[in-house]
Amino acid sequence: MVTAPWIIAGSIFLAVAGISILMLVWMWRMITLYQPVISNTPLFTHSKERYSSRDYQRLRRFGLIVLASAGLLFALIAENVVNGGALTIVDQEIAQWLHAHSTTMLTQCLLVITQLHDPWVLSPVAGLITVYYIWKKRWYAALSVLLVVQGAMLLNLLAKHSFQRARPTFDDPLITLATYSFPSGHVVASTVFYGTLAALLISQKPRHHRAIYILPIAFVMVILVAFSRMYLGVHYLSDLLAAFLEAMIWLVLCLTPLWFKRLK
Template structure:
């Protein structure tokens, strides 16, 4: 990725996060819209979709994402690809950053009838959205930088976007996060990934 494009992506992602942060801090517009989305999805829950979303969410817990990241890094080291292994450090770094941001904003979790998940931590931004964006974003970046086939490059990009959106949807559907939380999480993860792409070459 060219430096100009890379830093444009970083700038846009940070702008989205800052906008959401301001809306959350200064007014009720974000809270009202987030609540409408949460109530809309809650009213349309079905048993099979709830089970599927619980599976997706559980599969992307912090410890699992970190474990798979370590395995990928070890594989790249085995293949003498030190740059890729080093770039994957952005995954735990981004997750730590997310913990710090949660404590800065201290947004409570959604409160819904018959909750499918019970969490005591803060809501903004979504840790699952950050982690999935970091993990799948880095995997996609490594493929794009090492594969020349247009078909495989397109497939990698589509798969990464699909998985990130699926994880983000699962968190809102389950009532673990508001829509604004997952969008902010994707923005944070995107900024981190774009910021280290130069080192992943």
């Protein structure tokens, strides 16, 4: 029999999935509609002919819908976490089930994934990418990586210290961490890193239909990182859902003014 906490948790999960799809559609439309007039010109190079006022207004409204939806759902999840709502019951049950069904091989594989996507690993990688784009004089690309990736990590650090949620505890933990749990730093970092990287890679391709496989690959990588954190017992489900939403909010806030800057 499905209990009320699971119904609530399932509804929140589906809502996050829906917002994630909206975010992918928004990025797809933003990238494909604003391809440069000259096919080999990078997306982040200004072109007076590139922008259609109607398209600009539509995508800006679409971005506002994603932003508002993600913000409201993040607030709902945070309220559940702070007040010990129904979602936290599901958090505990999922954490205990995953821990009870862990295997040595899967643990080793997911340890590699989670270590490669540590914010302390992605941050210097993003720094090197920023330096590369500065060297190429692609200023908007460099600013995007710097602002989106590094800014998101700082934002998440502030959020963790604001909520101060303890991590899951087990008698025989796979990993022990002393830092706070909500929202997941790994998920925030990987979401903004792969999201920005996907946008940059697509923008360099003359045939923008390659976004069809670049965006899903980026999304799958983020899902793997998120699952690794929950499986290893260092995050609850709500930590991951909130991190997705936090990262999407930050992406929309940063990429909208950067990508839609218009010349007078």
